[in-house]
Amino acid sequence: MASCLQLPMASSAYPERKSWRSSKTVCRSTSSRSAAAKIPMPPLNPRDPFLTKLASVASTYPNLKPPINSNSDTPPYLDLFDDYSPKLMASPAQVERSVSYNEHRPRKPPPDLPSLLLHGRIVYIGMPLVPAVTELVIAELLYLQYMDPKEPIYLYINSTGTTRDDGETVGMESEGFAIYDAMMQLKNDIETVAVGAAIGQACLLLAAGKKGRRFMMPHAKAMIQQPRVPSSGLMPASDVLIRAKEVVTNRDTLIKLLSRHTGNSLEKVTNVMKRPFYMDSSRAQEFGVIDKILWRGQEKIMADAASPEEWDRKAGIKVADAI
Structure with a gap:
């Protein structure tokens, strides 16, 4: 900041004022970036029970990649739900309530x-x-x-x-x-x-x-x-x-x-x-x-009933040829 305050200000011409303003802007942005870079991140607590439970639930949902056939004429992912059943990763709602908001939502839209x-x-x-x-x-x-x-x-x-x-x-x-x-x-x-x-x-x-x-x-x-x-x-x-x-x-x-x-x-x-x-x-x-x-x-009675042709065959009746 000290170097920025010692800018030459002898002349009051318009170009000089413009350069001073641009230099002042650069110095302010540089100082703000350096201040943001020095903000410390909170440390992760490995003994946090919530994070431990989240990791255990998420481990049961492996990150599988759907098979994509490069030789197929179908564009990728258009037949995703035909041969592959995707699994959702665990969310905080699943960990806390063991119920997802999308639990009862069908994977495919139901037909009419x-x-x-x-x-x-x-x-x-x-x-x-x-x-x-x-x-x-x-x-x-x-x-x-x-x-x-x-x-x-x-x-x-x-x-x-x-x-x-x-x-x-x-x-x-x-x-x-x-x-x-x-x-x-x-x-x-x-x-x-x-x-x-x-x-x-x-x-x-x-x-x-x-x-x-x-x-x-x-x-x-x-x-x-x-x-x-x-x-x-x-x-x-x-x-x-x-x-x-x-x-x-x-x-x-x-x-x-x-x-x-x-x-x-x-x-x-x-x-x-x-x-x-x-x-x-x-x-x-x-x-x-x-x-x-x-x-x-x-329906069962109708399915078990024999056809007229079968009744004739069992009775030994032969259909005469048409004259």
Whole structure:
């Protein structure tokens, strides 16, 4: 500091004052760095119980390095959680409480439920048949056929069809027909299960499953009804008449398809559809909408049951060749 105070100050010119200020700044910074370098660090106490316990806990978590394959086409660390389970080092919270803040946090983000069901070859319809639902269901059916065209697909249905509970139309009848056509075009066997409700077009999808593999929960409901005319609003009379004719065409198509899959005549289906026809599980089985009623333990009974071909083979019955 003494050398800094003895700077020449004879002249009062601006350059001299500028050099004096810069020299003063350099001296202050130099003195502050020297003072900071002389601050003593507190000594580490090797007998500190906390540090001893921290070291013992940390020794149980070795600092492993994940294997990185340099010859792989995958960039490093993108497949870190596939082949390697990382271990976290001990933290003070773990030492003091033996519980980490991230103890119950999963290592991977959990997948969404539709993806989990799709992994089990399950397609769930739990909403009215609006365009967004139809798009998703058809995409899932096509994807499952692409993955394995021989394994069956399980279609769970809890839908009010193209209407809501109060009868208001929310979708066109073509939404149900689109899913039905996709089911008929697939190579896979589709097993249908009704949970909750299968109303209108949803009842058609329930009946369109593989014969012998159409199921219903004990307290589920099925109902068939005529298609409803959408709200006409301020349409002219000619447009209303065109819509009414289209609804009649959809009704006739629905009657034919229900007659085909339930085994009933067109006249019987037409008569029961004059008014909403509700069916519980037993009545739906009698009408031909389903084949079996599910209850707890039914899956094991169904798995142990022999196929019709096996029964014929055991009984010595041979199928005659087609003429």
